[in-house]
Amino acid sequence: MALKDVIGQDKAINILLRTIEKGKIPSTYLFSGESGIGKKFTALNLAKALNCISEKRSNNNSLFYDACDECSSCQKIEKGIHPDFLMIESEGNQIKIEEIRSIEEALSLKAYEGQYKIVIIDNAEDMNQSAANAFLKTLEEPPENSLIILVSSMPELLPDTIRSRCCRVNFAPLSSNECLKVIKKVMGNKYNVSKISSKTSKVKNADNKLSEIDMLEIISRLAMGKPGYAVTVNLVEERKWFIDLLEDMLNAEKDGWSSREEMERWFEIFLVLLRDMALLKVKKDGNWMINIDLKDYIEKLSRTMNLKVIIEIYQQMSRLKGYLRYNLNKSLTWNYTGLLLRTRMDFDNA
Ligand SMILES: [Zn+2]
The missing domain is CATH 3.40.50.300 (P-loop containing nucleotide triphosphate hydrolases)
Incomplete structure (x- = not known):
């Protein structure tokens, strides 16, 4: 090189x-x-x-x-x-x-x-x-x-x-296309659908569209301009982990984070999901979504809130993520976030 x-x-x-x-x-x-x-x-x-x-x-x-x-x-x-x-x-x-x-x-x-x-x-x-x-x-x-x-x-x-x-x-973050070029160059075909689908998510939709959309394309979107992260972490697996925990949280199950780093990363991914949910309210086609392969799942989630509520939750989660560096208690943060979401989401209309 x-x-x-x-x-x-x-x-x-x-x-x-x-x-x-x-x-x-x-x-x-x-x-x-x-x-x-x-x-x-x-x-x-x-x-x-x-x-x-x-x-x-x-x-x-x-x-x-x-x-x-x-x-x-x-x-x-x-x-x-x-x-x-x-x-x-x-x-x-x-x-x-x-x-x-x-x-x-x-x-x-x-x-x-x-x-x-x-x-x-x-x-x-x-x-x-x-x-x-x-x-x-x-x-x-x-x-x-x-x-x-x-x-x-x-x-x-x-x-x-x-x-x-x-x-x-x-140095600036890369465009999604440039990310794709880097990932292709470094990873080649290391990411493949069968490998990624081996672990089934609790959310069916997290798996069933992977084969329809180019895996590298999805990863380059999830990389958010930082391809170096995508070549060290399997971003699709990581997102499955995130969604499984989100589902646990919405079902009022016990906290599932094992460290502060995991909490930080979980909130980072959640903010991206909320961003996709908000934009889906404004523009229906979904082509600009980061989590493009999870459109159905995100659409379902976004039906539980109006745009104003999504934006408010985004702001609250963003603040909470900022507080994590002060060593917030893990299970208290989990319970607080879960309660907030369950209170503000209206599943009857979803
Ligand atoms: Zn030389």
Whole structure:
């Protein structure tokens, strides 16, 4: 892979290629944007492009500055074994001072094989306070021919002193079509109907339309502009899990979340479902729905509420999701949400 293979981030890629062309590489980049949209992938390919040693790069096209993806340098960076390349990833949601020291150490040496010494710090916002303080010193005196790329989906959590010293490149979520391209490229036919239908949902309709609509098309909609998420999690299975719990909740059964992360994800999917329900009230064809394969099920649910109620519930759920970070009690939240829905939904008219 090379920079030209990054899908849906043309603006960011053009900025990077122009910078390589001019030879004015900053000492620190901050790649910011939601997770799962290609920031780390771009950082890796920028590292390859800057240290590529191929003679095949012809200077009569824009790919001259991109990685060849074949030379020994490109291959070593891809495998993470290039002596001038270091990837730092957080462990247990924390980047500690020891990791920052390893960056200092790596950058203090002269480039061994490549033109640049390059360090990528993924989830840079996970730096704890002492790591951030130590890192600031490295930023203040960047060694020559070195590049640090901070990758972050929550750059606002980084100290101002760090952010202000970085050259920021913003990444945007992808369109549904671009998502589809990425998923096809990465997943190929790994997602297939038989595999996904193996676990039957409590809601019949969750299964019976899958074969009628292209599975990859559904997944690219569910990815909501973040294909990276779709290639690590089976989004169709995840949605089945969500619906099963929703049905349990509507039937006043016991809470079914096992962690705060699950609660957060459940509310995220619920908000998308409510969005589909609201839009279905306004536009009947349903082509723009995220959960297009569940149209019948969502139509049935949306008949239990008028548009005003759907919007009110959306606002309440959105607020509740925001409160989850304050460690809301799991079963209280479950019971509260269930009671609210049962009170506001009118199943007699459905
Ligand atoms: Zn190369």
